[in-house]
Amino acid sequence: MNGSLLPVLEFLREWYWLPLALIYSGIIITILAENRNPTKTLAWILVIVFLPGVGLLFYFFFGRRFKKKRIFREKNKDEHRFFYDRWQKHRPMLEKNLEILDKELGDLSAVYRFLYNENISAPLMNNYVKLLINGETKFPELFSEIENAKHHIHLEYYIYEEGEVGSKLIQLLLKKVAEGVKVRLIVDDFGSSKLKRERVLMQDAGVEFIRFLPVRFASISDSNYRNHRKIAIIDGDMAFVGGINVSDRYINNRKNKIHWRDTAVKIEGQSVFLLQFQFWLTWHFSNGHVYELSEDYLVENPQNTGNSTVSFALSDPGSPAPYTMETILIAISHAKESIQICTPYFVPTDQISTALQVAAASGIKVELLMPRRSDSFIVHHASFSFLKPLLKRGVKVYLYEKGFMHAKTICVDGKLAFIGTVNIDIRSFYINFEIASIIYDLNICKELSHQFEDDKKESLLVDIKYWTKRSVWERGLDSICRLLAPLL
The missing domain is CATH 1.10.8 (Helicase, Ruva Protein; domain 3)
Incomplete structure (x- = not known):
């Protein structure tokens, strides 16, 4: 040397x-x-x-904080400005809707007023909403409506996997394109990373296809920001929202080892306006081929009407505030009788944890249903670390044993329902692009509560005695995983 x-x-x-x-x-x-x-x-x-x-x-x-987050903030400002300008002429009608909700919902109407005041969403009435339990219920409905599409089909999904469901949907989309129907599809690049051959097939046939925030080595730092939304819009007056991705794991046809419990809704009516706005903004943010949001996409007087009031809570990494979390906090704070929560991941902020504890200590029946076994080791144990304070204050915790509880739902006082993609965790509140439909419909809430009771029968009810008797190893593992909770 x-x-x-x-x-x-x-x-x-x-x-x-x-x-x-x-x-x-x-x-x-x-x-x-x-x-x-x-x-x-x-x-x-x-x-x-x-x-x-x-x-x-x-x-x-x-x-690290990247300039991409500043781009998200600019996108968020544009969305709020767009919402404000677009709905100016409808202000008198929306104010009247809020007055009606004040009378019928009481304090819970504050949820709708908050979304309206923040220019996030509008309270629109006379919608028809159908509750869809599990993929085996949703997919036949979705395929049927796509089959009948006349003008356009807009899809936005976190996970799109090839398989029985994914292949059938592709064939339907190719058929509709051949019939002259405009098809636009946004998939999250991280969640749908294996969709390569199918992408080429669809693009060659005329499907307008976008990968949201493509993950490359040069942009791997931005891969933490994911589009977790699951939205389907058909002809501007019908939509599907919920936790169900395009994957065979969501259909319980005895081919899967794990029973997958999930929830979605089918919405018909004026509230689909709001989803069209959001899809249009996301499409152009993702550099999709420009199209005008014309009357063909916005059906102002849909023929189908019902008794549901629907609005949407939305948030993304550029949101000035964690709007989905704040919407949930408002609902919890105004609950009078009961709160039923289903979530696959429970890594709550201090605000959510405290609100649930205070509600239970105030005599409100607070019930939390989550999976006993999760698909994420760290998140699973981190979730368990948050349960002890809730149990001590009277929150009833149920661990779903039949399979994996993936539904993201909340029902408050049997009057107000949250159904969407938002988990009760920090990632959903601050990092992901998320959406939750906020539904005032007593029948929908009744169905959701009945389903909650059915799910409880397949679950283990735990109390503070049971929880403190768990082994030192289990409790220690929970505590270690909790250290990573702010980063999950």
Whole structure:
């Protein structure tokens, strides 16, 4: 070895820690200077310090604040401005709707007023809503409506997988394109990463296809921001929203090892306006081929009417506030009798946890239903770490044992229903693109409550005695996974 290199090597052996210390100090100072949520700040510092090397890479790819988030904020401002301008002429009608809701819903009408005041969504009445339990109920309805489409089909899904369901849907879309129907499809690039050959097939046939935020090595840092929405819109007056992706795992046909419990809704009426707006904005944000939001896409006087009032809570990484979480908080704070929550992942913010505890301690019947076994080891144990304070304050917790509980629903006082893509976790509130339909319909709420009772029969009711008797290993694992909760 060249003798001139020996002093350099000796120096590196003795002082190698100095550049590493400078790098670590610089990153930690940067995290502190960003003035994030203190819990999240501490979580990132722990990851970086106790996972040397790996923690740095993890932070580099998923922890830094990127200019993409500023783009999200601009998108969010444009959406709110668009909503405000578009609905100006309808203000008198919307104000009247709110007055009616004040009389019929009482304090719970604050949910609709909040969404309206924040220019997120509008309270539209006289919709028809149908509750769809599991994929085996949703997909036949969806395929039937697509078969009857006359003008356009707009689809936006987090997961689109090839299989029995995915292949059948592709064939239907190709058929409708051949008939002259306009088909636009947005899939999340992370959730639908395997959809390659099918993409080419659809694009060659004339389906306008977009991958939302494509994940490439140069953009892997942005892969944390995902479009978790599941929306289908047909001819501007009919839509589907809920937790059900395009995948065979959602149909319980005895071919899958795990029973998959999920919930969606079919909506007909003026509220589909709101989804069309959102799809149009997301399409153009994703650099889709420009199209005008003409009368062909906005059906102002749909023939089908019902008794449901529907609005939507939406949020994304650029939202000035976590609107989906705040909407849920408002509903919890105004509950008088009961709160029924289904969620696959329970990593709540302090605000949500406290609100549920206070509600239960105030005499409101608060019930939480979540899976006993999850599809994510870390999230599963992190979720369990949040249950003890709730159990101590009287929240009834049920662990679904029949299969995997994937439904994202809330029913308050048997009057107001939340059905959509929003999990009770930090990722849904702050990181993902999410949507929840807010439905005032006593019959829908009754059906949702009946389904909740049926699901409870397939679940284990746990109490504080049961929970504290769990092994030290289990409780310790929960606590360790909870350290990562702000990053999940």
